[in-house]
Amino acid sequence: MTGIGNDPTGREPRDADELGGRVRPYTITGGRTRAAGIDLPVEALLQRTERGAQALPAARMERRRILELTVEPLSVAEVSARVGVHLGVARVLLGDLAAEELVVVHRPPSTEGTNQLDLALLERVLDGLRAL
Amino acid sequence: MAPEPDEIVPIPVKIIVAGGFGVGKTTFVGTVSEILPLTTEAPLTEMSRGVDDAGRRTGKTATTVAMDFGRITLGSDLVLYLFGTPGQARFQFMWDDLVRGAIGAVVLIDTERLADSFDAVDYFERLGMPFVVAVNTFDGIRRHRLADVREALALADTIPLGYCDARDRVSTRDTLIGLVQHALLQATA
């Protein structure tokens, strides 16, 4: 499913066992399981930037695929499913891309602070569902 | 190319669909979703310490949990994601991450296996997150009175409880509407 990936440590995979993203999901991220300093809820939308578009031709594997897919805003969950990596791996990869300003993150409004969503937003969700 | 300055990026919101094995979560998500439900996996160890040592040695892949999700566009500036997640307490590590910022949850139940839903009901109750309980009417058969289900679940009178046919678009939509109404009520209470 997944390949060798972009190992930020620059390390080459040592054996066939390491090639399988399923077996060792975080190999692609150099063993990191957390996105550095960035909050990425599963529904956060990501979109590549101008710089991201420019970086695409040189990007490899998962990074390349993400930069291709995020031409339209795409959620973290969708990136995970469509690139074929675990949710946690997708978060780390996307966190890196965001830190490099190759993608921008559009966060949902309520992930900081309270669990309470804005009333006006709830009303709009309600209207939208009724119109379905 | 790069996002146009005036391009509208929709606001993402989400609703959780929880419930025991085979209760109809994937069906529910698929019925209302505008995309085929996608599946993503989270390793069971993700929220604790990264790749677990046992997994490395054995190369086992069984330490993952699948979660499926769908999407509903609610206008040019609003998109609703639905996340179907297993309803057993041992998956709670995943819920804590998943439910953050959610509008609320639909707890799907099968009256033949009520106990499967206890964990999810407990969880959302404790969290104070708005939730509704929907009895999936397999084959349209309503085997139990709602009052009896409510009692068996020890569900507070304030928690909406109703029937739902996970294969029916109107029924699933109405269940979601009920949840959002409940969330509004709870937010203004």
Ligand SMILES: Nc1nc2c(ncn2[C@@H]2O[C@H](COP(=O)(O)OP(=O)(O)OP(=O)(O)O)[C@@H](O)[C@H]2O)c(=O)[nH]1
């Ligand atoms: N007759 C009938 N069958 C249903 C209904 N909802 C779900 N099913 C069937 O029940 C089975 C389980 O449904 P799923 O939607 O896969 O349930 P799930 O909760 O996602 O299951 P897991 O992910 O395995 O826990 C499938 O074969 C569905 O086709 C319903 O309302 N009526």
Ligand SMILES: [Mg+2]
């Ligand atoms: Mg399922």
